[in-house]
Amino acid sequence: MSTTAFSAGAGAAGLAPRAADLPSGNDDAYWREVERLFMLDRDVLYMNLGTVGSPPREVVETVDRVHREVAIGAKSAYSDFADVRAVAAEGYGCDPDEMVISHNTSDGMSKILAGLNLRAGGEILTTNHEHPGGDVPMALARDRHGVVIKRVELPVGNDQRAEDYAVAFERAITNRTKVMLFSAPTYKTGTMLPIPLLAKVAQAHGVTTVVDGAHIPGMMAYRFRELGVDFLAGSAAKWQCGPGGTGVLYIRNKVLPQYNPNPLPEFWPVVSSSYPGEGGLPPRSSGPEESYDIAKYLQSVGNGSLAIMAGVRTACEVWDRIGRQRIEDHALELSARLKELIAERWGVPSLYSPKDDPRLASALTAFNPFRDPADVFDEAKSDQFVARMKDEYGIVIRNVDFPVVGSAKNPVPVRISTHLFHQHDDVERVVNAMWDLAGKMS
Numbered sequence: 001m002s003t004t005a006f007s008a009g010a011g012a013a014g015l016a017p018r019a020a021d022l023p024s025g026n027d028d029a030y031w032r033e034v035e036r037l038f039m040l041d042r043d044v045l046y047m048n049l050g051t052v053g054s055p056p057r058e059v060v061e062t063v064d065r066v067h068r069e070v071a072i073g074a075k076s077a078y079s080d081f082a083d084v085r086a087v088a089a090e091g092y093g094c095d096p097d098e099m100v101i102s103h104n105t106s107d108g109m110s111k112i113l114a115g116l117n118l119r120a121g122g123e124i125l126t127t128n129h130e131h132p133g134g135d136v137p138m139a140l141a142r143d144r145h146g147v148v149i150k151r152v153e154l155p156v157g158n159d160q161r162a163e164d165y166a167v168a169f170e171r172a173i174t175n176r177t178k179v180m181l182f183s184a185p186t187y188k189t190g191t192m193l194p195i196p197l198l199a200k201v202a203q204a205h206g207v208t209t210v211v212d213g214a215h216i217p218g219m220m221a222y223r224f225r226e227l228g229v230d231f232l233a234g235s236a237a238k239w240q241c242g243p244g245g246t247g248v249l250y251i252r253n254k255v256l257p258q259y260n261p262n263p264l265p266e267f268w269p270v271v272s273s274s275y276p277g278e279g280g281l282p283p284r285s286s287g288p289e290e291s292y293d294i295a296k297y298l299q300s301v302g303n304g305s306l307a308i309m310a311g312v313r314t315a316c317e318v319w320d321r322i323g324r325q326r327i328e329d330h331a332l333e334l335s336a337r338l339k340e341l342i343a344e345r346w347g348v349p350s351l352y353s354p355k356d357d358p359r360l361a362s363a364l365t366a367f368n369p370f371r372d373p374a375d376v377f378d379e380a381k382s383d384q385f386v387a388r389m390k391d392e393y394g395i396v397i398r399n400v401d402f403p404v405v406g407s408a409k410n411p412v413p414v415r416i417s418t419h420l421f422h423q424h425d426d427v428e429r430v431v432n433a434m435w436d437l438a439g440k441m442s
């Protein structure tokens, strides 16, 4: 994050750049202009998108403006927000009837698990690296319905290939498995579980797929329908940089055999104020056209927020204008460079994120920064490392802890996010700072 780039835009509101004014190109100069769309504190290098993003100025202005209009006009928002869902659906590669703007990933995951027809003895096959956003609704399903939760133990580090995940899930499926639920990428190691491969495994066994895709919207340019999954819940406030308290929920609502030939699972829109009072819903579609708009039922819940929904729309429009693929390529290129620099200085074994199989890559990088590798098990030292990176180097990162097969203790490595407002020199800066600090702490 260059001070000069920020200085050029700061303080001169009239000159504040907009996505519509971006020059053409894809070089460093272009990404410096992109950086100027954001309001981030220029004294800090913010590299924790995995926790929360920062809305571009245009999003903040939209939310402000609409909040004022709502206050002045006392406007209500009993709406299915079809216009916002249409813009979002276009960007995420699905139809509006498959797209809900939720409150966040956790909200989406809860609505999915509460809406599925889960029965005692049925199994959910998941992983040992899930977030509470998925773990908690699974635990509720276990305690409420008697569902059994089984976990695949995920490998960590560079020595793995996408096919390993397909094999691990395939081996763990039984004839009682009803749902496969996994994060892609995991928030622990940033490993992008290979969604289309895993969707194929699930399809072959007639199993419903639920993806905790908290980090997908805004980071990856996935066309959701083409992934072949049944459900995907993500955040709109992390990598998508929408207003706080927003998320993206994809629900497969028609049968397109080229992506997923299986019948749609039974699913109830459990939080809704527009579900019919009498007569219920028609049967779910078995063909390429929806039989009803499932997203509308989940979107219509009492009085909503016109301002926040307008902000989500603007965030999607900014991303679509820059180009979702271009953003993914940039974030992943910086992440690949970061992993290479880490491998050069600390060695490949320090990486908990895979580096060499591009199908497993995300823009999250987790690694052990300590000179003495055993220090990664010292949680207090890891916390201190994160705090000193902020205090002494002005760089915000975080740490994560997780089980590793064969290790008695959980490591607590650091995790770094690279995104569209970062530059190559930011990656070098964070690497130099971490190397320097690791030296001081050894």
Ligand SMILES: Cc1ncc(COP(=O)(O)O)c(C=O)c1O
Pocket (backbone or CB within 6 Å): 050, 051, 104, 105, 106, 107, 131, 132, 133, 134, 183, 185, 186, 187, 212, 214, 215, 234, 235, 236, 247
């Ligand atoms: C994998 C994963 N799932 C769910 C969540 C929860 O996200 P949200 O705050 O959008 O509910 C997170 C948050 O970091 C996450 O990393």
